[in-house]
Structures are given as C-alpha cells and as structure tokens.
Amino acid sequence: MPRRINLHVTLTGDGDLSGQIHRRIRQVILDGLMEHGELLPSTRDLAARLCVSRTTVGTAYDRLMAEGLVKGRVGVGTFVTGSPAGARARPSAATSPLRPAPLWPALPASCDAAAGDVRFDLRPGRPDPRQFPFSTWRSELSRHTNAEALSATSSDVAGPVALRSALAQHLGLFHGVPAEPDDVVVTTGARQAVELAARVLLEPGDLVAVEEPGHRDLAALFTSLGLHVVPVRVDAEGLVVDAIPSGVRCVYTRAARHFPLGRPLSADRRVALLDWAGRVDGVIVEDGHDGEFRHTGRPIDPLRGLDRSGRVLYAGSLARLLRPDVRIGYLVAPAPLHAVLHKAKQVLDPEPATPVQLAAAAFLRDGHLSRHVRRMRAVYTERRERLITAATWTLGEHATLQPSPTGLDVPALFRDPHLDDVEVARQAASAGVAVAAISDRTVTGRHRGLLLGFGALPTDHVEESLTLLRTAIESVATGEPV
Numbered sequence: 001m002p003r004r005i006n007l008h009v010t011l012t013g014d015g016d017l018s019g020q021i022h023r024r025i026r027q028v029i030l031d032g033l034m035e036h037g038e039l040l041p042s043t044r045d046l047a048a049r050l051c052v053s054r055t056t057v058g059t060a061y062d063r064l065m066a067e068g069l070v071k072g073r074v075g076v077g078t079f080v081t082g083s084p085a086g087a088r089a090r091p092s093a094a095t096s097p098l099r100p101a102p103l104w105p106a107l108p109a110s111c112d113a114a115a116g117d118v119r120f121d122l123r124p125g126r127p128d129p130r131q132f133p134f135s136t137w138r139s140e141l142s143r144h145t146n147a148e149a150l151s152a153t154s155s156d157v158a159g160p161v162a163l164r165s166a167l168a169q170h171l172g173l174f175h176g177v178p179a180e181p182d183d184v185v186v187t188t189g190a191r192q193a194v195e196l197a198a199r200v201l202l203e204p205g206d207l208v209a210v211e212e213p214g215h216r217d218l219a220a221l222f223t224s225l226g227l228h229v230v231p232v233r234v235d236a237e238g239l240v241v242d243a244i245p246s247g248v249r250c251v252y253t254r255a256a257r258h259f260p261l262g263r264p265l266s267a268d269r270r271v272a273l274l275d276w277a278g279r280v281d282g283v284i285v286e287d288g289h290d291g292e293f294r295h296t297g298r299p300i301d302p303l304r305g306l307d308r309s310g311r312v313l314y315a316g317s318l319a320r321l322l323r324p325d326v327r328i329g330y331l332v333a334p335a336p337l338h339a340v341l342h343k344a345k346q347v348l349d350p351e352p353a354t355p356v357q358l359a360a361a362a363f364l365r366d367g368h369l370s371r372h373v374r375r376m377r378a379v380y381t382e383r384r385e386r387l388i389t390a391a392t393w394t395l396g397e398h399a400t401l402q403p404s405p406t407g408l409d410v411p412a413l414f415r416d417p418h419l420d421d422v423e424v425a426r427q428a429a430s431a432g433v434a435v436a437a438i439s440d441r442t443v444t445g446r447h448r449g450l451l452l453g454f455g456a457l458p459t460d461h462v463e464e465s466l467t468l469l470r471t472a473i474e475s476v477a478t479g480e481p482v
Contacts, residue, residue, distance in 0.1 A: 004039040004077070009050060017052050021060035029069050029080055040070060040078045107220045119432030120465035124260075124409035124451040125289075127320050128458075131376060136368050137322070137359065144358035155352040157345050158338075159186025159330075163357050166364035167330050174292050174373070176305045177314050177332060185331045185341050186357065188349060190287060191221060193315035193331035194252065196348070197285050198225055200340045201313075207248040211239050213442040215259045218252060218287075231443050234258060238265035241272040248280070254287045255303050260438050260451055262404025262411050264300055274303065277311040288316035289407075292373050295381045297405040310334035318360060320408065320455075321373060328360050380408060383454040386462050391452060394466040398473045399449060408455035411438065414448045420476055421448045427472040433465050 009024045011017055028034055040046075043057040050057070061078050064070040071081045158164065164181040171177040171184075187193045202208065204226030210219050212231030219229045232243050232251075239253055251273065255265040265273070277284050286303045304314040314332040322328070333341055363369050388403050388410060395401075398419075399412040414421060421437035428435050435452065439445040450469070457465060 003037075004041065005034060007041055007046070009046070011050055011052070017050075018056045018059040018063075021046075021050070021052075021057060022063045025060065025064060026067070026069060029064075034080045036080055036082060038080050039076070040080070042077055103223060107223065108216065117432060118429075118434045120434070120461055120468070121456040122433060122435040122450075122453050122465060122469070123456070124407075124436050124453040125320060126324065126408065126453055126456040127376070128379070128456050129323060131379060132323055133368060133372055137363065140359040140362045140368075141355055144362070145355040157342050157350060159184070160353040160357055160361060162365065163328075163353075163361035166361045170364050170369065171314070171316075171330075171332065173370075175288055175302055175314075175316075176299065177288070177302055178305060179314075179332045182338060183332050183334070185333065185345055187329040187331060187345075188327045189319065189329040190289070190315050190317040191218070191329070192349065193317075193329045194218065194285055194287065195221060195225070196331055196341055196344050197283075197313045197315065197333070198222060198227065198250070199348075200337060200344050201283050202227055202250055206250065207245070209244050209248045209251045210443065211253060211258060212444060213260060213438070213447045214252075215254075216441055216443050219443045222252070229443070234261065234263070236263065238263055238269050239273065241269055241276050244276060246280075248282065250283045250285060251277070252285045252287070253303075254289045256300065257289055257404055257406045259289065260411050260441060260447070262402055262407060262409075264405070265303075267300070270301070270303055270306055274306060274309075274311070278309055282311065284312045286312055286314050288314055292321060293377060293380055293408060294406045295377070295384055304332060310336070313337075318369075321369060322360065322363070326356060326360065328357060380455060383457065383459050383462070384410065386459055387452060387454045387457070387466075390462050390466050394463070394470050395473070398470070398477065401452075409451045409453040412450045412452055413438070414450075414473075416477065417448055419448055419473070421450060424450065424469075424472050424476045427475055428469050431468045431472060433468045433472070435469060 007025065007028065009021055011020050025040065040061070041049075043054045043061065047054045047057045061070065061072070065072065068081065070078050072078045161181060163186055164184040167184050167186070168179040168181050171179050185193070185196065187196065198208070198221075202225070206227050207230050208222045208227045209230045209232045210222070211234050213234065214231065222229050230245055230248060233240050238255070238258055239251070244251065253265065253273070255270065257264060273284060276282060284303055288302065302314065304312045315329065317329040319326060319328070331341065384403070388401060391401055391410065391412060395412060398416070399414050402411045402413065404410070422440050425435050425437040425440070435450050438447050438449045438451060441451070454462070
C-alpha cells in the first residue's frame with residue numbers, strides 16, 4: 001500500500017487559493033520531499049483541513065497532473081509520478097547569521113573510523129549483546145509497558161523508588177559503595193551524572209582536575225560548563241595527588257580503572273586524594289567505569305566506600321551490564337546535596353519513569369542482573385586471556401600491552417611514539433576491524449596506541465582480527481599501502 005502523506009499547506013488571503021495549493025505541492029515534489037508512488041491527501045481530506053471546497057483542491061491536482069508530477073488512479077488516489085525535465089534538486093539550507101559560542105568549534109571531535117561494516121569489533125567498553133538474556137528482559141519490559149503499570153508509577157524526579165532501591169543494593173554488593181535509595185539519582189547515563197554533580201557544586205571559572213592521559217569527552221563536558229580543565233599526570237599508582245595545582249575545586253577520577261591505561265588508583269593514593277579533598281575543601285567525582293568486571297586480583301575499595309567526610313560523589317551506568325542502548329545511569333551523593341540535585345535534575349531532565357527504568361528495577365531486584373554479571377565475568381575473562389596471549393605474539397613487535405585487572409579492553413601502547421594511531425585505526429576499519437586510537441580519546445593526545453576491546457569479540461575471532469590489525473600497523477609504519 002502506497003504511503004499517504006499528511007501534507008502541510010499554508011494559505012494566505014482569499015485570492016487564487018487553487019494556485020497556492022498547486023505551488024506548494026509542486027515545490028514539495030521538486031524539492032524531493034515526496035518520492036515516486038507516495039499518495040497525496042485525498043481532495044476531501046485536504047479541502048476539509050484547509051477550509052476550502054473540493055473543487056479548489058481538485059483544480060490544483062489537475063494542474064499537477066498536466067505537468068506530469070502526479071497521476072490519479074480510481075479507487076487509490078493521487079500519487080507522485082516524478083519531476084519534469086530540468087527540475088532542480090532540493091535547495092540548500094538558507095544562510096544564517098547565527099554562529100556557535102567560541103568554545104564549541106575549539107573542542108576536538110573524535111574520529112569514528114568504524115562507520116562502515118564491522119567484521120571484528122575491538123572497540124573498548126562494548127559488551128557482547130549476543131550473551132544478553134533477551135527473553136527475560138523482554139518479559140520484564142512487556143510487563144511494565146502498559147497504561148496500568150505507568151499510571152501506578154510516581155513521577156519522582158530522582159527516578160522510580162524501585163530502581164533507586166535496586167541500584168543502592170547493587171552498588172553495595174558489586175561495588176562496595178554504601179548507599180541508601182535516597183542517595184541515588186537516576187540519570188540517562190554516567191555522563192549526565194557527572195554533569196549534574198558539576199552543575200550543583202561548581203561555578204564557571206572553577207578549576208577541575210582530570211587525569212592525564214584522561215577521557216577527552218569528559219574534559220570537553222567540563223569545558224562546556226565554563227569550567228577550566230587542569231590535566232594532572234598519572235604514574236604507575238594512578239593520579240599523582242601531589243601534582244594537583246592549588247586552586248583546584250574538584251577532581252574527576254576513574255579510581256577503579258584509569259582511562260585509558262587501565263591502572264587502578266593505589267590504596268595510598270586513595271587515602272592521599274581523600275586527604276586532599278578535606279584539606280582544600282574540595283570534591284571528588286568518582287566514575288565507577290567497568291567496576292563489575294574484575295578478572296584478576298582482589299577488589300579495591302572505591303573512594304566512596306572509604307569516604308568518611310562526605311566529599312565523594314559516585315557516578316556510573318548500567319549500559320555495559322545490560323545493553324548499550326539502555327540509557328540508565330546513576331549518581332550517589334551525600335544527603336546535603338539531595339534537594340539541589342533533584343532541582344537540577346528537574347531543570348535538565350524532568351521526564352517521568354520509563355518502562356525501561358521499571359524493567360531494569362525488576363531485573364536487578366529479581367537477581368537477573370547478578371546472574372548475568374557472574375556468567376559474563378567468566379566469558380570476558382576467557383576472552384581477555386586469549387586476546388593478551390594472541391596480541392603479545394602478533395603485535396609485540398610494535399606495541400606494549402598493559403593488561404588491567406578490570407574492564408573490557410587492554411591498552412596497547414606503540415613502541416614508536418610517533419606512529420599515527422588514528423591512521424592505524426582508519427586503515428584497520430577499512431579492513432573490517434573496529435578499534436579505538438588512544439590519542440583520539442585523550443585530553444592531550446600525547447600517548448599513541450590502541451585500546452583492544454574484547455567484550456564484543458567472539459573468542460574464535462581474536463587471532464584473525466589481530467592479524468589484520470598488525471597489517472594496518474605495519475602499513476602506517478612503513479608508509480606502504482595495504
């Protein structure tokens with residue numbers, strides 16, 4: 001059945017109404033907004049909407065037929081047939097005097113080298129969607145996607161009580177983060193959680209320290225809020241607390257697993273960072289990125305778990321545990337901030353609970369997520385070991401691996417510090433291998449290498465993907481095409 005278009009037509013005055021209708025529809029067709037075979041509104045419907053006679057609309061349609069733009073078919077309607085010879089393409093957008101604020105053109109844009117077909121997905125932080133218990137998730141989603149379920153849900157701006165309670169329990173069990181349901185604000189992801197924290201605690205012009213190397217997009221977020229970003233170097237123990245400059249109000253850190261080098265913040269540095277916050281009346285925003293997937297070693301207490309003075313806010317997301325398209329994050333904050341965080345959430349994102357949030361609450365509460373995480377730990381640990389073994393053999397001549405005890409990727413730093421990792425990622429993408437260049441994800445871009453993700457890569461694809469990746473590295477290193 002051809003698609004019938006609900007066409008917008010504006011009439012001015014009372015003169016030549018048929019001509020106005022004809023010109024509007026003709027322009028729509030010439031601009032390519034209607035395709036061959038699509039149906040115009042019936043003369044009865046369009047006449048009723050425009051408050052004109054059917055004869056007026058019919059006359060306009062007759063003129064379009066005479067020009068070869070439309071054709072009538074008894075019992076079907078009037079549909080688009082094409083454009084006359086010499087018809088012009090849709091015009092480009094009109095020029096505008098509006099320009100963006102100066103900071104936006106200055107912010108770097110990441111290169112998405114994997115925009116085409118992906119045979120082997122080595123991108124970092126991506127879970128395996130094939131391992132997700134879809135039948136259970138669909139059942140929960142279906143149960144909460146009806147008018148009765150939604151009408152029974154309160155519009156608490158902090159998120160559904162059921163989800164906040166489930167998150168508080170999950171964070172206590174899996175992360176070692178003490179939290180009551182009232183401490184939790186549900187967000188659309190970890191990044192919105194960080195933004196909420198920055199908005200309620202900081203003012204434009206304040207200094208925010210981030211790890212160097214560190215995540216460029218988070219630095220850009222702080223910059224967009226009018227904050228001044230100060231990179232602080234990282235060594236084998238993580239963030240060098242003694243290098244935090246005076247005047248810094250806030251430190252953003254991924255203490256469980258540094259991005260992109262994967263190192264956890266040592267116990268001594270955690271104590272030192274908490275001492276710093278107390279000494280300068282500062283705040284710490286801790287991102288619990290990939291905290292659930294620990295492969296080796298003993299768990300390390302998060303800063304939030306060690307905090308006794310209420311200076312740490314804990315942000316995170318369920319995307320890597322559930323599915324990347326499940327946009328559920330959270331922010332855990334001390335009691336004095338609850339009211340203002342709710343006010344900020346109301347301003348930024350006042351939407352009521354969604355079926356996805358309600359399904360996620362049941363998914364956590366009934367133990368489905370816990371079972372899924374335990375199973376996936378074994379799957380990811382096997383993939384990690386195989387990737388490390390294969391990458392050491394295949395890429396060892398060109399890169400040094402820095403395996404992390406947690407997470408879904410392994411950093412591989414190039415031995416040649418001048419090797420263009422962005423170009424390597426681009427050439428790998430042309431061979432069907434999606435991989436992230438470290439310099440394209442970090443604040444200064446001084447570190448060169450690749451983040452080898454193993455979450456979405458089946459175990460039996462590891463060796464072939466790394467062979468193709470080595471070819472891309474050697475091609476860039478020698479300057480010879482693949």
